[in-house]
Amino acid sequence: MTISLYDASVPVYTQMLGALDKVLGKAEAWAEARKIDGKVLAQARLFPDMLPLVSQVRIACDAARAGTARLAGIDFPKYEDNEQTLAELRQRIAGTLAFIEQVPRESIAGQEQRDITIPLRERKLEMKGQAFLLHWSLPNFFFHVTTAYDILRHNGLEVGKADFLGHA
Amino acid sequence: MTISLYDASVPVYTQMLGALDKVLGKAEAWAEARKIDGKVLAQARLFPDMLPLVSQVRIACDAARAGTARLAGIDFPKYEDNEQTLAELRQRIAGTLAFIEQVPRESIAGQEQRDITIPLRERKLEMKGQAFLLHWSLPNFFFHVTTAYDILRHNGLEVGKADFLGHA
Numbered sequence: 001m002t003i004s005l006y007d008a009s010v011p012v013y014t015q016m017l018g019a020l021d022k023v024l025g026k027a028e029a030w031a032e033a034r035k036i037d038g039k040v041l042a043q044a045r046l047f048p049d050m051l052p053l054v055s056q057v058r059i060a061c062d063a064a065r066a067g068t069a070r071l072a073g074i075d076f077p078k079y080e081d082n083e084q085t086l087a088e089l090r091q092r093i094a095g096t097l098a099f100i101e102q103v104p105r106e107s108i109a110g111q112e113q114r115d116i117t118i119p120l121r122e123r124k125l126e127m128k129g130q131a132f133l134l135h136w137s138l139p140n141f142f143f144h145v146t147t148a149y150d151i152l153r154h155n156g157l158e159v160g161k162a163d164f165l166g167h168a
Numbered sequence: 169m170t171i172s173l174y175d176a177s178v179p180v181y182t183q184m185l186g187a188l189d190k191v192l193g194k195a196e197a198w199a200e201a202r203k204i205d206g207k208v209l210a211q212a213r214l215f216p217d218m219l220p221l222v223s224q225v226r227i228a229c230d231a232a233r234a235g236t237a238r239l240a241g242i243d244f245p246k247y248e249d250n251e252q253t254l255a256e257l258r259q260r261i262a263g264t265l266a267f268i269e270q271v272p273r274e275s276i277a278g279q280e281q282r283d284i285t286i287p288l289r290e291r292k293l294e295m296k297g298q299a300f301l302l303h304w305s306l307p308n309f310f311f312h313v314t315t316a317y318d319i320l321r322h323n324g325l326e327v328g329k330a331d332f333l334g335h336a
Contacts, residue, residue, distance in 0.1 A: 003280060140329075
């Protein structure tokens, strides 16, 4: 037995984005009850030179979308990055889930050796599909999903590990 | 082509724990230069009911150690959880890396259908090896690695995404 590249990618992104959506839903209700402006919460950061919640959620979505598309060798639409509210961030997650869930399993399974190029600011990274997923895409994805959660916890939202994992 | 369960587990834990060790090394040097007591930094939290840095690093190690051992079907030593300093946390990471790196590839590869039982406080979770790794162990592992990093960033340590990924 071995693992399909598909199973190691899309279902993991799906689990964590679904969980993040529910956490943001709890944040919306909590902010409303506490009369906290959701737009203020969306701009919360852990440190002045770290990205705010709104960016953490956007980039988590981008990591899942770009990861899925690169593994499948297909183009992916660029988002406008204009979300300001928690509701808009949840819409971005919904759009991301809709995109990654319609990519056929067969277009990712077996692509472990696909050449993938990641454009960075000053250089390009070249790696094979398997290394891209395990050592680049998933670590980046989990970083932003976790940091979004950590920002909300730091601001007092009452959620726990089960929420993070999507088991709540 | 498919992915080996080994490649999806041990090398991922190794990458991220190696990166976390280097980040903690930078934190040690920084704390010393700023005359910050490393034991105080080790007790830093993002919120009063979240676990401190020392626990985040301990649990990240445990997730890697228990994940590797469970996939391989072997016992794993229980740690004493008595680390107080950043140097002691780095020793725990070193011990964890030594443990997971001596587990033979052959004892994990092919174990996707192994029955794995996770004892929780009030119940047991039963799952197969592949689901355990992708939907339980890695999400938990990345949560604690990221939160350790986020605590240090929140306290002012100057590190970036390349440090988190181990590319610095």
